[in-house]
Amino acid sequence: MAELRVTAVHKSFGEVRALRGVDLTVRSGTLTAVLGPSGSGKTTLLRCIAGFEAVDAGEIRLDGHRIAAPGRTVPPERRRIAVVPQEGALFPHLLVRGNVAYGLDRRARRTGRIESVLALVGLAGFENRMPHHLSGGQQQRVAVARALAPHPPVVLLDEPFSALDAGLRAEVRQDVRSALHSDGATAVLVTHDQAEALSIADEVAVMHDGRIVQSGPPDLVYSAPADPWVADFVGEAVWLPAEMTGGRAHTPLGPMPVVTTGHRPPTRAGEVLLRPEQIEVVAPVAPAAVTATVVRRDFQGHDALLALRLTDGTAVVARIFDPASVHHVIGGEVGLRVRGAARAFSSPHRTP
Ligand code: ADP
Ligand code: MG
16 A cells, blocks of 8 residues: 655745645555646656655655655655656666666565566566667666566656657557556656556646646546646647537537536636547538538548538537548538537636
8 A cells, every 4th residue: 555645745946936836646556647748847746756856845645654845855765666767777787687686685586576577567588688688668668677676665657658669659558557557556657648648547647837737537637627728738629619508508510518617607608628539520411510621631540630620710620530531531521510518618718
C-alpha cells in the first residue's frame, strides 16, 4: 500500500512560479499520468515528490507520513521512491544484470529478483547483454526494471518514452504499464503527449501553469473536460456557436441535447463542444442531415479527420473510420448528423 497525496504545493525558482498550489492524489497501486504542455511544471512536481527539490508551501504525504513540507524534507534516499529519467541513463560499462542489481542488497540479488523483474518488462534472458547492444526501447525497459527491482512503493517516470519512435513507443508503454501493475507499484508518469496519457493511465491529471486543473479517469477527462482549455489540450475539439433554449443547444449543425460543465448554468449564448467522433458523415440527402463541403482530409492510418465547412461558413471536423472511402472527396458534398450531447461551459470559450 502506498498512497501519494500532494496538497497545495508551491515551488518557485526566483520569479518563476513553477508550481502554484498543486493538489494530486495517487491511489495505491494505480498509474497516474500528469499531462501538460512543456513548461507547465511536470518535472518540478516529480522532483518535489522525489525529494530533489524542497517545497515552498504545502505538503506531500506517502501513506500518511509527511515526506515534504516547508522546513521538513525527508532526503530522497529515505523516501523509497524510484525515478526513471527521460533517457534511461543506464551505466554503460555494466551488463544489464549489473544495472538492474544496482540498488539491490546482496541477499535480494540472489533471490532471482533480477531475472523476474527483467521478465516483467519483457526482457527475460537479457541479463548478460551490454546496454549498447540493446535497442532504445530495450534500454528504456532495463531502466524501468532497475527502478522496480527493489520493490519501491512509488515509481516516478519523467517522459520515459519520448526518445522512442512511434511504433516502438506504443509497445514499450503497454509493457511498462503491465510491469508496474503486476508489481503493484504506485506510479506517476509525466508526459506532454495526450494520446500516451489517455492510453496508459488509470487516472489522468491535467497540468496547466503550475496547477492540476482536472484529474479523473481518461475517458472522463476526454468526454467531460473541466474547462475549454482542457477540452482543447486533451483532444481534437469542435466548437460550435450555440443558442441555449429549452435545455437544448441550437447550432449550425441543428438542435442537440446539451450538458453543462461548471457550477453555474451558462448565462449567455456561447459555444458548445463536440468531439469529432460525435459527427457522423452520411449521404447529403440523408434525413435530418446538415449539408457540408469536404475541405481537407487528414489521414491517420486507422482513421481520418475530415475538415468540413457548413453552408453558413462554420468549420467542423469529423472523425471517419473508413478512411479509404472514395465518398469523402475534397470539394464534395456530404451530410452531417450529430450523436450524443454537446458540452457547454459556464465561462465563454477563449482560444489560449
Ligand atoms: P515541464 O516539465 O512541464 O516542461 P518544468 O517543471 O521543467 O516544466 O518547468 C516549469 C517552469 O519552471 C518553467 O518555466 C521552467 O523554466 C522553470 N524551471 C524549472 N526548473 C528550474 C530551475 N532549476 N531554475 C529556474 N527555473 C526553473
Ligand atoms: Mg519536464
